[in-house]
Ligand SMILES: NC(=O)C1=CN([C@@H]2O[C@H](COP(=O)(O)OP(=O)(O)OC[C@H]3O[C@@H](n4cnc5c(N)ncnc54)[C@H](O)[C@@H]3O)[C@@H](O)[C@H]2O)C=CC1
């Protein structure tokens with residue numbers, strides 16, 4: 001007898017979790033809807049440049065370990081490329097390529113003079129000493145130094161990287177450049193030319209679009225039950241902003257596990273106890289799995305950790321009526337379709353998480369001009385940009401009767417396609 005399990009284990013029944021494949025499919029559809037030729041798709045379906053590097057680091061035990069890293073530069077038709085660097089054991093070349101494409105789309109959506117890029121190193125910083133991390137960060141910059149720079153490609157933080165790592169990288173690049181180059185990288189400490197508001201920018205941007213999405217669905221954030229996966233840079237600030245706004249944060253998760261309490265969690269306590277990698281659930285006995293968390297009662301879910309968390313396996317079980325993607329690529333293509341059919345409003349990553357790169361752009365502008373803005377100025381500019389982007393994409397999704405992800409891709413890809421056309425590339 002053929003069991004369901006046996007049928008499910010055949011190749012063709014496995015859900016495609018390849019984030020590069022799924023983003024290409026949406027780009028192709030977006031370009032078709034906008035009337036662009038196949039040539040434009042051929043240009044944009046892959047990064048223009050992908051550098052793979054090997055970084056030797058002498059570890060604290062005296063042995064040399066060689067790490068693999070990547071820098072993908074998707075498209076520089078609009079301007080220099082920009083995007084974060086991820087330190088994570090699951091980094092792959094394909095993932096970094098997809099992440100670089102998403103950066104191009106974000107830059108288009110919030111109208112920045114950039115193309116997209118992304119970097120990654122296969123490593124587990126949670127298992128490394130401060131000295132080893134510094135050597136790895138400096139080694140990466142030396143390895144990619146020929147293709148990055150303040151007018152070429154400007155890195156920033158992402159998963160398991162932070163302002164200290166940006167500071168080491170900036171220092172290393174400045175040595176190579178023989179010039180103090182704060183504009184080489186963003187997300188730096190304020191004393192090294194970092195911008196007010198960059199650390200909380202991703203979460204602030206997500207909070208702004210979530211408030212707009214909630215208005216569309218008649219949900220009051222005050223009292224709304226919210227689940228947030230990820231308690232790092234994005235997730236921790238998000239939980240604080242929403243908690244302070246009166247939301248009931250009923251669930252949070254990190255790489256270790258998840259916590260759920262229908263009466264609401266004590267966010268200030270959890271923030272106080274989390275470690276520098278955004279882990280806090282390891283301190284509790286009554287945890288559930290990340291997978292179980294997504295199936296709990298709530299009004300809003302915010303994935304703010306890693307890719308492929310909402311799949312065809314759990315999309316049917318989600319009880320929220322709004323999902324806002326703070327993480328890059330948390331929802332698969334099949335899950336997006338299921339959620340849309342179920343009438344759940346899905347605010348896509350390339351829109352929702354664009355607040356980070358927006359304030360990174362402000363940081364770069366401030367570094368270039370050598371004149372710095374107040375936190376109030378940054379907040380007000382970010383607010384205006386995120387509201388405009390949300391309204392444009394929401395309205396396009398309504399008028400063209402497409403989901404918000406496709407509408408966001410249509411907006412995000414247009415400037416890049418036009419810039420490539422004017423340059424005579426396609
Ligand atoms: N930091 C930024 O400015 C931006 C971040 N993002 C995206 O937001 C997401 C989170 O990034 P950050 O908060 O910066 O990273 P982070 O390193 O500060 O925090 C990551 C969080 O995810 C959790 N996590 C890691 N692996 C996990 C797994 N396999 N399952 C469940 N949880 C896991 C960690 O425990 C931690 O709580 C990523 O998708 C990132 O690309 C997007 C835009 C900008």
Ligand SMILES: O=C(O)CCC(=O)C(=O)O
Pocket residue numbers: 082083084085103106154155156157158186328353354356357358360361
């Ligand atoms: O701040 C930046 O430049 C990039 C942020 C980033 O990597 C992202 O939006 O995924």
